[in-house]
Amino acid sequence: MAVxxxxxxxxxxxxxxxxxxxxxAVVLFVVDAGVRRLHGWYREAALGEERRARLPxxxxxxPVVGAMWAFLRAFKSGKPDAFIASFVRRFGRTGVYRTFMxxxxxxxxxxxxxxxQVLMDDDxxxxxxxxxxxxxxxxxxxxAMPYDEHRRLRKLTAAPINGFDALTSYLxxxxxxxxxxxxxxxxxxxxxxxxxxxxxxxRRMTFKIIVQIFLGxxxxxxxxxxxxxxxxxxxxxxxxxxxxxxxAYHRALGARxxxxxxxxxxxxxxxxxxxKGFTRSSSVxxxxxxxxxxxxxGRRLEDDEIIDILIMYLNAGHESSGHITMWATVFxxxxxxxxxxxxxxxxxxxxxxxxxxxxxxLRDFRKMEYLSQVIDETLRFVNISFVSFRQxxxxxxxxxxxxxxxxxxxxxxxxxxxxxxxxPDPKKFNPSRWEVGHSPRAGTFLPFGLGARLCPGNDLAKxxxxxxxxxxxxxxxxxxxxPNCRVRFLPHPxxxxxxxxxxxxxxxxx
Numbered sequence: 001m002a003v004x005x006x007x008x009x010x011x012x013x014x015x016x017x018x019x020x021x022x023x024x025a026v027v028l029f030v031v032d033a034g035v036r037r038l039h040g041w042y043r044e045a046a047l048g049e050e051r052r053a054r055l056p057x058x059x060x061x062x063p064v065v066g067a068m069w070a071f072l073r074a075f076k077s078g079k080p081d082a083f084i085a086s087f088v089r090r091f092g093r094t095g096v097y098r099t100f101m102x103x104x105x106x107x108x109x110x111x112x113x114x115x116x117q118v119l120m121d122d123d124x125x126x127x128x129x130x131x132x133x134x135x136x137x138x139x140x141x142x143x144a145m146p147y148d149e150h151r152r153l154r155k156l157t158a159a160p161i162n163g164f165d166a167l168t169s170y171l172x173x174x175x176x177x178x179x180x181x182x183x184x185x186x187x188x189x190x191x192x193x194x195x196x197x198x199x200x201x202x203r204r205m206t207f208k209i210i211v212q213i214f215l216g217x218x219x220x221x222x223x224x225x226x227x228x229x230x231x232x233x234x235x236x237x238x239x240x241x242x243x244x245x246x247x248a249y250h251r252a253l254g255a256r257x258x259x260x261x262x263x264x265x266x267x268x269x270x271x272x273x274x275x276k277g278f279t280r281s282s283s284v285x286x287x288x289x290x291x292x293x294x295x296x297x298g299r300r301l302e303d304d305e306i307i308d309i310l311i312m313y314l315n316a317g318h319e320s321s322g323h324i325t326m327w328a329t330v331f332x333x334x335x336x337x338x339x340x341x342x343x344x345x346x347x348x349x350x351x352x353x354x355x356x357x358x359x360x361x362l363r364d365f366r367k368m369e370y371l372s373q374v375i376d377e378t379l380r381f382v383n384i385s386f387v388s389f390r391q392x393x394x395x396x397x398x399x400x401x402x403x404x405x406x407x408x409x410x411x412x413x414x415x416x417x418x419x420x421x422x423x424p425d426p427k428k429f430n431p432s433r434w435e436v437g438h439s440p441r442a443g444t445f446l447p448f449g450l451g452a453r454l455c456p457g458n459d460l461a462k463x464x465x466x467x468x469x470x471x472x473x474x475x476x477x478x479x480x481x482x483p484n485c486r487v488r489f490l491p492h493p494x495x496x497x498x499x500x501x502x503x504x505x506x507x508x509x510x
Contacts, residue, residue, distance in 0.1 A: 161286075198498065
């Protein structure tokens with residue numbers, strides 16, 4: 001074959017390959033569009049034409065996965081805001097969108113007004129957490145129970161967690177645990193010239209505190225067994241409910257079984273001791289209160305109810321507190337002016353403490369006004385709880401759009417907290433935005449939720465965080481090993497190195 005003919009054949013082959021690729025791309029596009037349209041029709045057809053016309057903009061995506069791949073891709077790529085941004089880009093800034101997530105038709109809400117309406121409407125919405133979350137935290141916990149039962153148990157547990165007497169009794173142990181932990185970390189860094197995984201150590205510290213409050217201080221073996229399981233449990237909370245080896249949900253189910261076994265063992269021991277007439281030498285804890293609690297009809301809680309409530313509280317009580325404490329410490333260290341202002345407040349509080357007083361009191365805690373602003377700004381900035389879940393019990397209209405009865409609703413707190421129309425310059429860490437006279441309007445600050453299902457441990461969490469930051473500001477400094485370390489956003493925002501850092505003691509008084 002002549003050279004010219006060979007060249008012509010090669011060009012023809014290239015054109016053929018390009019044509020095949022183009023046809024393939026067109027086919028894939030048509031198939032993709034067809035599957036998405038068919039899935040949307042399948043999920044929405046039962047609504048009827050009139051109700052379908054009132055749905056918010058959006059799409060259902062592919063069957064089974066829906067928007068889950070896009071959600072996981074955005075969060076695992078380190079660009080979590082890209083997920084909601086994709087809806088805004090395609091469908092406009094409506095603040096209400098429809099999609100398919102966690103195996104259910106879902107409405108996404110991203111504005112303060114929409115979130116407030118749903119959170120305050122206990123008649124139109126019940127909890128609607130994903131299957132994975134309900135299975136892992138437990139069907140008898142607050143995340144799944146109906147409103148009346150939730151109200152009864154919340155009333156039962158509120159005073160022992162957030163009440164004045166409860167916080168007063170917890171404070172000395174929190175104070176001692178914080179001071180001993182900081183000294184130990186600083187000594188470890190000084191003796192070996194090394195570092196500590198700051199987040200890991202904080203989680204252990206907050207776990208020790210919460211176990212003391214709820215289980216009266218478990219023995220070392222129980223503590224280790226509980227702590228090991230909670231990490232796996234958390235990674236399965238926002239995962240797809242795929243119960244196969246190698247998936248986060250499968251590992252998390254195993255962790256829950258271990259947690260249930262440990263707590264059941266403690267519960268059996270308490271009941272056996274009570275039956276034999278033994279009394280505990282230590283003070284009454286949350287497990288004791290749940291065992292003894294009864295409603296107006298004399299009904300007491302079953303073991304599975306007590307265990308699910310404890311799993312929920314133990315998880316929330318150390319995970320969120322540990323992560324927020326880490327980020328607040330990092331932000332203080334990275335912002336010298338904020339650090340010095342917060343430190344000056346703590347020094348003034350120390351000067352006001354009588355010589356006869358040992359440790360901090362709630363009176364001292366309530367003087368920490370600027371530190372409270374630092375914590376609130378950390379809560380807004382970091383978004384530990386970036387989304388909440390509800391389910392419509394009837395047709396409800398939000399922003400003029402229909403949320404059909406039975407559909408799930410996701411309230412995107414993260415989108416509210418980083419909206420420049422709500423918070424000017426939202427990517428700047430600025431505690432001054434919380435100064436007196438600048439209180440946020442309802443629905444714009446949602447780290448603990450809103451309404452009847454407001455997080456029941458919010459005051460205890462802020463107390464823990466404040467006590468730690470008080471002692472850190474007065475006597476310690478932190479230097480991160482990898483200050484530009486990549487952040488992982490699921491299940492909570494955290495540096496992938498768990499904030500590897502050197503803790504240095506700068507005052508002999510602490």
